[in-house]
Amino acid sequence: MKVFYTGNSPYARRARLAARVSGLGVEEVDVAPLDAADNPLRNKGPGVKVPGFETDTGAYFCETLLITNYLNEKSGGKLFPSDPVAADKAREVEGIGSLLLDSLFIRSQQLNRLSENERSPSLIAREAERAGRCYDALSKALDGKEASLDAGAIAVVCALGYADWRLPEDNWRAGRSGLAKWFDAMHQKKDVESTKPVF
Numbered sequence: 494m495k496v497f498y499t500g501n502s503p504y505a506r507r508a509r510l511a512a513r514v515s516g517l518g519v520e521e522v523d524v525a526p527l528d529a530a531d532n533p534l535r536n537k538g539p540g541v542k543v544p545g546f547e548t549d550t551g552a553y554f555c556e557t558l559l560i561t562n563y564l565n566e567k568s569g570g571k572l573f574p575s576d577p578v579a580a581d582k583a584r585e586v587e588g589i590g591s592l593l594l595d596s597l598f599i600r601s602q603q604l605n606r607l608s609e610n611e612r613s614p615s616l617i618a619r620e621a622e623r624a625g626r627c628y629d630a631l632s633k634a635l636d637g638k639e640a641s642l643d644a645g646a647i648a649v650v651c652a653l654g655y656a657d658w659r660l661p662e663d664n665w666r667a668g669r670s671g672l673a674k675w676f677d678a679m680h681q682k683k684d685v686e687s688t689k690p691v692f
């Protein structure tokens with residue numbers, strides 16, 4: 494199995510961390526830069542996005558959640574706690590982390606990729622509000638929680654790490670010291686630290 498990534502992609506970081514936690518010996522293949530005419534992903538599928546994933550049977554697919562679920566299934570459930578109640582909670586957190594990352598990504602594209610007259614102020618405001626609600630919900634869910642690397646924690650670490658890089662003005666730590674403490678504790682883990690975005 495192979496996971497294709499670039500060092501600055503928060504989505505690919507999620508897939509790489511999931512691959513490591515799965516313990517399945519997934520090979521990590523750096524395919525930066527994505528816009529190169531001879532990028533290997535061009536021969537694999539229409540998306541040319543990271544993460545991409547190749548199975549041992551030669552199938553190829555994109556989409557972080559699909560990849561995470563595949564790795565969870567193949568590893569016999571290593572990406573979620575074995576206790577069913579805790580596993581459902583982890584899915585709840587994973588969903589909020591996913592929402593947050595999508596929201597931050599939209600806003601970052603608007604603010605960092607478009608010129609001022611191409612931007613949509615209403616879209617930016619809507620996504621900023623959504624991100625605020627996600628930060629608050631994560632603060633509630635993770636304040637005082639143990640730093641363990643399941644699919645929920647992976648999604649959140651990657652989203653908050655992306656916020657630090659692309660939207661530092663969100664200042665998500667302000668008034669959320671429990672979440673900040675949890676985030677720092679997660680970075681004591683070698684894989685979390687070693688997959689921090691390269692920029």
Ligand SMILES: N[C@@H](CCC(=O)N[C@@H](CS)C(=O)NCC(=O)O)C(=O)O
Pocket residue numbers: 501502503504505527541542543544555556557558
């Ligand atoms: N919905 C996709 C999003 C993946 C995504 O947007 N990846 C970005 C990098 S962070 C990408 O490959 N962008 C290349 C492009 O837009 O051409 C997922 O969940 O995996």
